[in-house]
Amino acid sequence: MSTAVMNLNSNRASRFYDTTIGKKVVMAVSGVVLFGFVVGHLVGNLQIYAGADKVNHYAKFLQSMPGPLWGARIVLLLCLILHVWSAFELWLLTREARPVAYKKKSNPNSSYASRTMIWSGPIIGAFLIYHLLHFTFGTVLPNGLARLENGDVNVYQNMIVGFSQPLVTLFYAIAVSLLGVHLYHGLWSMFQSLGVSHPSYTPRFKQFAAAASILISVGNISIPLSVLAGFVR
Numbered sequence: 001m002s003t004a005v006m007n008l009n010s011n012r013a014s015r016f017y018d019t020t021i022g023k024k025v026v027m028a029v030s031g032v033v034l035f036g037f038v039v040g041h042l043v044g045n046l047q048i049y050a051g052a053d054k055v056n057h058y059a060k061f062l063q064s065m066p067g068p069l070w071g072a073r074i075v076l077l078l079c080l081i082l083h084v085w086s087a088f089e090l091w092l093l094t095r096e097a098r099p100v101a102y103k104k105k106s107n108p109n110s111s112y113a114s115r116t117m118i119w120s121g122p123i124i125g126a127f128l129i130y131h132l133l134h135f136t137f138g139t140v141l142p143n144g145l146a147r148l149e150n151g152d153v154n155v156y157q158n159m160i161v162g163f164s165q166p167l168v169t170l171f172y173a174i175a176v177s178l179l180g181v182h183l184y185h186g187l188w189s190m191f192q193s194l195g196v197s198h199p200s201y202t203p204r205f206k207q208f209a210a211a212a213s214i215l216i217s218v219g220n221i222s223i224p225l226s227v228l229a230g231f232v233r
Contacts, residue, residue, distance in 0.1 A: 027086040028193035030079040052156035127175035163227035180217030
C-alpha cells in the first residue's frame with residue numbers, strides 16, 4: 001500500500017515538473033535556499049573586518065559540527081543542480097518555442113539581467129569552483145592553505161594572501177558583480193514563479209531585489225578590495 005502511494009506521489013511530482021510552471025517553481029525554491037546561503041556566507045566573510053581571531057573562530061565553529069556542515073553542503077549541492085538543470089530546461093523550451101531566431105530581436109519589457117541569466121549562471125558556477133579551489137582546498141594558493149599553530153586552517157591569512165593578487169581580486173569583483181545581476185532578476189521573478197504577484201506590490205519586490213543584490217555585491221567586493229588596498233592586513 002505504502003509503495004503504491006509513493007509511486008503515485010512520484011508520478012505526480014514528475015508530471016508537475018514536466019510543466020513549465022513546475023520547472024519555474026523548482027528553480028524558485030532552490031533559488032531561495034541558495035540565496036540564504038549567499039547571505040550567510042557573506043555575513044561570515046565580513047567578520048574579517050573584526051580581525052583574525054574573529055573570522056578564524058567562526059571557521060572553527062563551523063568545522064566543529066561536521067554532521068550539520070556536510071548535511072548543509074549536500075542540500076546546497078542538490079539545490080544547485082536542480083536550479084541549474086531547471087533553468088537549462090526552461091531555456092530549451094524557449095528555444096523550441098521559437099526555433100527560428102528573430103531578424104531583429106527586441107526586448108522592450110525585459111531587463112539586462114533577465115537577458116543575461118543563461119550566461120551569468122555558468123560563469124558564477126565556474127567562479128564557485130575556483131572559490132572552492134582557492135579557500136576550501138587551497139589548490140590555487142601560492143603555498144597551499146596556511147594553518148595556525150594548533151593545526152586549524154588560518155582563514156584570515158589565506159584571505160590576505162589570496163586577495164593580495166590584483167588579477168584574483170579583479171576576477172572576484174567581476175564574478176560577484178555578475179552574481180548581483182543574477183540575483184536581481186532571480187529574486188523578484190522568484191515571487192512570480194511562486195504565484196506571489198500583484199501590480200500593487202510587485203514593484204516593492206523589485207526594489208527589494210535591487211537593494212539585496214547591491215548590498216550583497218558591495219559587501220563581497222569590499223573584502224578583496226580592502227585587502228588589496230592594504231586596509232585589511
